[in-house]
Amino acid sequence: MNILHIDSAITGDASVSRQLTAEIVAKLKAERADATVTYRDLAEGVPAIDNDWFQAVRLSPENPTAEQQALIDTSNAYLAEVQAADVLVIGLPIYNFTLTAQLKNWFDQIARAGVSFRYTAEGPEGLLTGKRAIIAYAAAGTPFGSDVDFASGYIRHILGFIGITDVEFVPADRLAFDREAGLARAQEALDKIAA
Known part of the structure; x- marks a missing residue:
């Protein structure tokens, strides 16, 4: 199992x-001795897509410049990690009712037509199938699944769009109001996760 x-x-x-992500990974590894882990800290920075990225990655020039090749290589590296994974464990801290800019940038880097999804006569089809995602949702004030939670629904949708439909959440929410109860809810969800 590749995590x-x-x-x-x-x-x-x-x-x-x-x-929470560390606990989830530790639990998965404890249950599967053969598990390998690739770690990516998006807080170190993920380039936002822009016109240069579009010209390089989406339009795939035959002879990319060095700058274009660097953009292609970065996007390919993110995508290769997802392609190689059996399980994605994603930390989802909630900032201003939604996901972090870095996590959104990462999704923009990997959601690539013809690579992670394709358009068909029946509509879009995700190409990264057969994978599982476990999402560690943490919010000071935003209740998980509420009308002001603009993150969990998006995460479930974008993962499904690229073919990952087996999605579980470990929510620690309303931590600013009752931290102990929020962490207890997360622990209950974590206890139910199986490798």
């Missing part, structure tokens, strides 16, 4: 989502 472990919180060791 892709992704964090995106900017709060370092104080991050609840980082603590």
Whole structure:
């Protein structure tokens, strides 16, 4: 089992989502001795897509410049990690009711027509099938699944769009109001996760 472990919180060791992703990965590894882990900390920076990226990655020039090749290589590296993974463990800290900019940038880098999804006569089809995603949702005030949670629905949708439909959440929400209860909800969800 290959695990892709992704964090995106900017709060370092104080991050609840980082603590949860570490616990999820440890649980998976304890149940599967053969598990390997690739770690990616998106808080270190993920380039936003722009016109240069579009010209290089989406239009795939025959003879890319060195700058274009660097953009292609970066996007390909993110995508290769997902392609190689059996399980994605993604930290989803909630900032201003939604996902981090770094995590959104990462999704923009890997959602590529003809590579991670394709358009068909019946509509879009995800190409990264047969994978599982476990999402560590952490929010100070945004209740998981509420009308003001603009992150969890997006994550489920974009993962499904690229073919990953087996999605589980480990939510630690409303931490600013009752931290103990929020962490207890997360622990209950974590206990139910099987490798």
